[in-house]
Protein backbone atom coordinates (compact mmCIF):
# COMPACT_ATOMS: atom_id res chain seq x y z
CA UNK A 1 0.00 0.00 0.00
CA UNK A 2 1.37 3.44 -0.89
CA UNK A 3 2.26 5.75 1.98
CA UNK A 4 0.39 8.98 2.71
CA UNK A 5 2.55 11.91 1.57
CA UNK A 6 2.58 14.38 4.45
CA UNK A 7 4.19 17.82 4.84
CA UNK A 8 4.61 19.84 8.02
CA UNK A 9 4.45 23.66 7.93
CA UNK A 10 6.02 25.25 11.01
CA UNK A 11 8.44 22.35 11.23
CA UNK A 12 10.91 24.17 13.49
CA UNK A 13 8.37 25.07 16.17
CA UNK A 14 7.51 23.45 19.50
CA UNK A 15 4.68 21.32 18.15
CA UNK A 16 5.86 21.30 14.53
CA UNK A 17 9.20 19.66 15.36
CA UNK A 18 7.38 16.96 17.34
CA UNK A 19 5.00 16.46 14.39
CA UNK A 20 7.95 15.99 12.01
CA UNK A 21 9.25 13.16 14.22
CA UNK A 22 5.78 11.61 14.55
CA UNK A 23 5.18 11.58 10.78
CA UNK A 24 8.66 10.15 10.16
CA UNK A 25 7.94 7.38 12.67
CA UNK A 26 4.52 6.48 11.22
CA UNK A 27 4.70 3.32 9.07
CA UNK A 28 1.91 4.46 6.75
CA UNK A 29 3.27 7.99 6.13
CA UNK A 30 6.14 9.63 4.31
CA UNK A 31 7.38 13.07 5.34
CA UNK A 32 7.78 14.78 1.97
CA UNK A 33 8.42 18.37 3.13
CA UNK A 34 9.18 20.25 6.36
CA UNK A 35 8.71 23.99 5.93
CA UNK A 36 9.89 26.78 8.20
CA UNK A 37 9.34 30.52 7.94
CA UNK A 38 10.59 31.84 4.58
CA UNK A 39 10.38 28.49 2.79
CA UNK A 40 8.40 28.55 -0.45
CA UNK A 41 4.90 27.07 -0.36
CA UNK A 42 5.52 25.73 -3.88
CA UNK A 43 7.74 23.13 -2.17
CA UNK A 44 4.49 21.42 -1.16
CA UNK A 45 3.29 20.87 -4.72
CA UNK A 46 6.80 20.01 -5.97
CA UNK A 47 7.04 17.37 -3.23
CA UNK A 48 3.62 15.95 -4.11
CA UNK A 49 2.21 16.49 -0.60
CA UNK A 50 -1.29 15.05 -0.10
CA UNK A 51 -1.71 16.47 3.40
CA UNK A 52 -0.15 19.56 5.02
CA UNK A 53 -0.03 19.71 8.81
CA UNK A 54 -0.22 23.43 9.64
CA UNK A 55 1.36 24.42 12.98
CA UNK A 56 2.58 27.98 12.60
CA UNK A 57 1.05 31.21 13.90
CA UNK A 58 -2.34 32.95 13.58
CA UNK A 59 -0.64 35.54 11.32
CA UNK A 60 0.59 32.85 8.89
CA UNK A 61 -2.11 30.21 8.79
CA UNK A 62 -4.50 31.84 6.30
CA UNK A 63 -1.92 32.32 3.53
CA UNK A 64 -0.68 28.76 4.01
CA UNK A 65 -4.15 27.25 3.94
CA UNK A 66 -5.23 29.27 0.90
CA UNK A 67 -2.28 27.84 -1.01
CA UNK A 68 -2.99 24.29 0.15
CA UNK A 69 -6.72 24.31 -0.61
CA UNK A 70 -6.25 25.97 -4.02
CA UNK A 71 -3.76 23.21 -4.86
CA UNK A 72 -5.93 20.36 -3.59
CA UNK A 73 -3.69 19.63 -0.59
CA UNK A 74 -5.70 18.52 2.45
CA UNK A 75 -5.03 20.40 5.71
CA UNK A 76 -4.66 19.31 9.32
CA UNK A 77 -4.57 22.55 11.28
CA UNK A 78 -3.57 23.09 14.89
CA UNK A 79 -2.82 26.79 14.61
CA UNK A 80 -5.13 29.02 16.62
CA UNK A 81 -6.84 32.34 15.91
CA UNK A 82 -10.07 31.14 14.27
CA UNK A 83 -12.89 33.66 13.91
CA UNK A 84 -16.18 33.45 12.02
CA UNK A 85 -14.71 35.69 9.33
CA UNK A 86 -11.65 33.45 8.89
CA UNK A 87 -13.79 30.32 8.77
CA UNK A 88 -15.98 31.92 6.09
CA UNK A 89 -12.91 32.69 3.96
CA UNK A 90 -11.63 29.14 4.35
CA UNK A 91 -15.05 27.75 3.42
CA UNK A 92 -15.10 29.88 0.26
CA UNK A 93 -11.77 28.35 -0.83
CA UNK A 94 -13.08 24.87 -0.03
CA UNK A 95 -16.22 25.45 -2.10
CA UNK A 96 -13.98 26.06 -5.09
CA UNK A 97 -12.02 22.87 -4.34
CA UNK A 98 -14.78 20.41 -3.40
CA UNK A 99 -12.59 17.30 -3.08
CA UNK A 100 -10.29 18.90 -0.53
CA UNK A 101 -10.65 18.47 3.23
CA UNK A 102 -9.43 20.60 6.12
CA UNK A 103 -9.50 19.58 9.78
CA UNK A 104 -9.12 22.39 12.29
CA UNK A 105 -8.50 20.98 15.75
CA UNK A 106 -8.48 23.48 18.63
CA UNK A 107 -6.71 20.70 20.51
CA UNK A 108 -5.28 17.38 19.27
CA UNK A 109 -4.95 15.70 22.67
CA UNK A 110 -7.58 13.15 23.69
CA UNK A 111 -7.78 14.55 27.22
CA UNK A 112 -8.57 18.03 25.97
CA UNK A 113 -11.18 16.72 23.52
CA UNK A 114 -12.82 14.79 26.37
CA UNK A 115 -12.65 17.88 28.61
CA UNK A 116 -14.64 19.81 25.99
CA UNK A 117 -17.12 16.94 25.63
CA UNK A 118 -17.64 16.64 29.40
CA UNK A 119 -17.94 20.41 29.79
CA UNK A 120 -20.62 20.51 27.14
CA UNK A 121 -22.50 17.70 28.93
CA UNK A 122 -22.28 19.41 32.34
CA UNK A 123 -23.10 22.93 31.15
CA UNK A 124 -26.88 22.87 31.50
CA UNK A 125 -26.85 21.44 35.03
CA UNK A 126 -24.98 24.32 36.71
CA UNK A 127 -25.85 27.97 37.20
CA UNK A 128 -22.26 29.19 36.83
CA UNK A 129 -19.39 28.23 34.51
CA UNK A 130 -15.90 29.68 34.07
CA UNK A 131 -12.85 28.53 32.10
CA UNK A 132 -9.24 28.98 33.25
CA UNK A 133 -6.49 28.14 30.76
CA UNK A 134 -2.83 28.06 31.78
CA UNK A 135 0.06 28.02 29.29
CA UNK A 136 3.76 28.68 28.84
CA UNK A 137 4.62 32.38 28.40
CA UNK A 138 5.75 32.00 24.75
CA UNK A 139 2.26 31.12 23.57
CA UNK A 140 1.13 33.13 20.56
CA UNK A 141 -2.30 34.19 21.75
CA UNK A 142 -4.83 34.47 24.57
CA UNK A 143 -7.25 33.09 25.35
CA UNK A 144 -6.23 29.69 23.98
CA UNK A 145 -8.16 28.20 21.07
CA UNK A 146 -9.17 25.34 23.36
CA UNK A 147 -10.55 27.66 26.05
CA UNK A 148 -12.47 29.70 23.48
CA UNK A 149 -13.97 26.55 21.98
CA UNK A 150 -14.80 25.16 25.43
CA UNK A 151 -16.62 28.37 26.38
CA UNK A 152 -18.50 28.40 23.06
CA UNK A 153 -19.62 24.79 23.59
CA UNK A 154 -20.76 25.55 27.15
CA UNK A 155 -22.67 28.63 25.98
CA UNK A 156 -24.34 26.72 23.12
CA UNK A 157 -25.41 23.86 25.43
CA UNK A 158 -26.85 26.35 27.92
CA UNK A 159 -28.73 28.20 25.16
CA UNK A 160 -30.17 24.94 23.79
CA UNK A 161 -31.36 23.99 27.30
CA UNK A 162 -32.95 27.41 27.82
CA UNK A 163 -30.65 28.34 30.72
CA UNK A 164 -30.68 32.02 31.74
CA UNK A 165 -27.46 34.09 31.66
CA UNK A 166 -25.28 33.19 34.61
CA UNK A 167 -25.50 35.53 37.63
CA UNK A 168 -22.68 37.97 38.28
CA UNK A 169 -23.42 41.05 40.35
CA UNK A 170 -19.75 42.06 40.59
CA UNK A 171 -18.75 45.64 39.93
CA UNK A 172 -15.20 45.54 38.54
CA UNK A 173 -12.87 48.34 39.54
CA UNK A 174 -10.21 47.12 37.12
CA UNK A 175 -10.86 46.16 33.49
CA UNK A 176 -10.08 42.48 32.88
CA UNK A 177 -10.57 41.41 36.48
CA UNK A 178 -13.38 39.04 35.42
CA UNK A 179 -11.51 37.69 32.39
CA UNK A 180 -12.65 37.73 28.77
CA UNK A 181 -16.33 37.27 27.94
CA UNK A 182 -16.76 34.42 25.42
CA UNK A 183 -20.47 34.09 24.66
CA UNK A 184 -21.26 34.99 28.28
CA UNK A 185 -18.71 32.57 29.79
CA UNK A 186 -15.73 34.20 31.57
CA UNK A 187 -12.37 32.89 30.29
CA UNK A 188 -9.15 33.56 32.24
CA UNK A 189 -5.64 33.14 30.78
CA UNK A 190 -2.57 32.43 32.93
CA UNK A 191 0.95 32.56 31.40
CA UNK A 192 3.60 30.95 33.58
CA UNK A 193 7.13 29.64 32.97
CA UNK A 194 7.22 25.90 33.63
CA UNK A 195 3.74 25.22 32.27
CA UNK A 196 2.88 23.70 28.89
CA UNK A 197 -0.90 23.63 28.26
CA UNK A 198 -3.54 23.19 30.96
CA UNK A 199 -7.21 23.96 31.44
CA UNK A 200 -9.76 23.97 34.23
CA UNK A 201 -13.47 24.20 33.61
CA UNK A 202 -15.31 25.27 36.75
CA UNK A 203 -19.01 24.71 37.27
CA UNK A 204 -20.98 25.80 40.32
CA UNK A 205 -24.46 25.65 41.76
CA UNK A 206 -25.99 25.81 45.23
CA UNK A 207 -23.82 23.82 47.63
CA UNK A 208 -21.55 22.17 45.05
CA UNK A 209 -18.93 22.73 42.40
CA UNK A 210 -17.52 20.53 39.65
CA UNK A 211 -14.00 21.03 38.28
CA UNK A 212 -12.79 19.37 35.08
CA UNK A 213 -9.02 19.69 34.72
CA UNK A 214 -6.73 18.64 31.91
CA UNK A 215 -2.92 18.86 31.76
CA UNK A 216 -0.77 18.49 28.66
CA UNK A 217 2.66 17.63 30.04
CA UNK A 218 4.54 17.04 26.77
CA UNK A 219 3.91 17.86 23.10
CA UNK A 220 3.79 14.10 22.40
CA UNK A 221 0.17 14.16 23.64
CA UNK A 222 -0.88 15.97 20.44
CA UNK A 223 0.68 13.45 18.03
CA UNK A 224 -1.92 10.63 17.90
CA UNK A 225 -4.55 13.26 17.08
CA UNK A 226 -2.43 14.80 14.33
CA UNK A 227 -1.74 11.41 12.73
CA UNK A 228 -5.41 10.40 12.98
CA UNK A 229 -6.36 13.73 11.42
CA UNK A 230 -4.00 13.19 8.49
CA UNK A 231 -5.36 9.68 7.85
CA UNK A 232 -9.00 10.76 8.01
CA UNK A 233 -8.95 14.18 6.33
CA UNK A 234 -8.03 12.77 2.90
CA UNK A 235 -11.46 11.09 2.78
CA UNK A 236 -13.40 13.94 4.41
CA UNK A 237 -13.98 16.82 1.97
CA UNK A 238 -14.91 20.26 3.31
CA UNK A 239 -14.27 21.73 6.74
CA UNK A 240 -14.24 19.60 9.89
CA UNK A 241 -13.96 21.65 13.08
CA UNK A 242 -12.83 19.61 16.08
CA UNK A 243 -11.03 16.28 16.34
CA UNK A 244 -14.08 14.77 18.07
CA UNK A 245 -15.64 14.30 14.62
CA UNK A 246 -12.91 11.76 13.83
CA UNK A 247 -13.22 9.93 17.17
CA UNK A 248 -15.81 7.45 18.39
CA UNK A 249 -16.64 8.97 21.77
CA UNK A 250 -19.59 6.65 22.38
Ligand SMILES: NC(=O)C1=CN([C@@H]2O[C@H](COP(=O)(O)OP(=O)(O)OC[C@H]3O[C@@H](n4cnc5c(N)ncnc54)[C@H](OP(=O)(O)O)[C@@H]3O)[C@@H](O)[C@H]2O)C=CC1
Pocket residue numbers: 009010011012013014015016035036037038039055056057058060064077078079080081105106107108109139140222
Ligand atom coordinates in the same frame (compact mmCIF):
# COMPACT_ATOMS: atom_id res chain seq x y z
N1 LIG B 1 -4.29 22.31 18.25
C1 LIG B 1 -3.37 21.86 19.12
O1 LIG B 1 -3.51 20.76 19.71
C2 LIG B 1 -2.17 22.69 19.37
C3 LIG B 1 -2.06 23.91 18.78
N2 LIG B 1 -0.95 24.69 18.98
C4 LIG B 1 -0.92 25.93 18.22
O2 LIG B 1 0.04 25.77 17.17
C5 LIG B 1 0.63 27.03 16.88
C6 LIG B 1 2.15 26.90 17.02
O3 LIG B 1 2.47 26.69 18.38
P1 LIG B 1 3.99 26.47 18.84
O4 LIG B 1 4.60 25.32 18.13
O5 LIG B 1 3.99 26.49 20.32
O6 LIG B 1 4.67 27.82 18.29
P2 LIG B 1 6.20 28.04 17.86
O7 LIG B 1 6.41 29.51 17.81
O8 LIG B 1 7.09 27.21 18.71
O9 LIG B 1 6.24 27.43 16.38
C7 LIG B 1 5.68 28.02 15.27
C8 LIG B 1 6.67 27.81 14.14
O10 LIG B 1 6.06 28.21 12.91
C9 LIG B 1 7.01 28.99 12.20
N3 LIG B 1 6.30 29.83 11.24
C10 LIG B 1 5.64 30.99 11.44
N4 LIG B 1 5.11 31.42 10.28
C11 LIG B 1 5.45 30.51 9.35
C12 LIG B 1 5.19 30.38 7.96
N5 LIG B 1 4.50 31.32 7.29
N6 LIG B 1 5.68 29.31 7.30
C13 LIG B 1 6.39 28.37 7.94
N7 LIG B 1 6.69 28.42 9.26
C14 LIG B 1 6.20 29.48 9.95
C15 LIG B 1 7.74 29.76 13.27
O11 LIG B 1 8.93 30.31 12.77
P3 LIG B 1 9.61 31.58 13.58
O12 LIG B 1 10.12 30.98 14.85
O13 LIG B 1 10.65 32.04 12.63
O14 LIG B 1 8.52 32.56 13.81
C16 LIG B 1 7.95 28.65 14.29
O15 LIG B 1 9.06 27.84 13.98
C17 LIG B 1 -0.01 28.03 17.86
O16 LIG B 1 -1.11 28.65 17.23
C18 LIG B 1 -0.48 27.13 18.99
O17 LIG B 1 -1.52 27.69 19.74
C19 LIG B 1 0.07 24.28 19.78
C20 LIG B 1 0.00 23.09 20.44
C21 LIG B 1 -1.14 22.19 20.30
Ligand SMILES: O=C(O)C1=N[C@H](C(=O)O)C[C@H](O)C1
Pocket residue numbers: 080106107108135139140143144145146147196197198
Ligand atom coordinates in the same frame (compact mmCIF):
# COMPACT_ATOMS: atom_id res chain seq x y z
O1 LIG C 1 0.04 27.22 22.16
C1 LIG C 1 -0.09 26.12 22.75
O2 LIG C 1 0.82 25.62 23.43
C2 LIG C 1 -1.37 25.43 22.63
N1 LIG C 1 -2.27 25.92 21.84
C3 LIG C 1 -3.57 25.39 21.61
C4 LIG C 1 -4.63 26.33 22.10
O3 LIG C 1 -4.48 27.55 21.97
O4 LIG C 1 -5.66 25.85 22.61
C5 LIG C 1 -3.72 23.98 22.13
C6 LIG C 1 -3.00 23.74 23.43
O5 LIG C 1 -3.66 24.47 24.43
C7 LIG C 1 -1.55 24.14 23.33
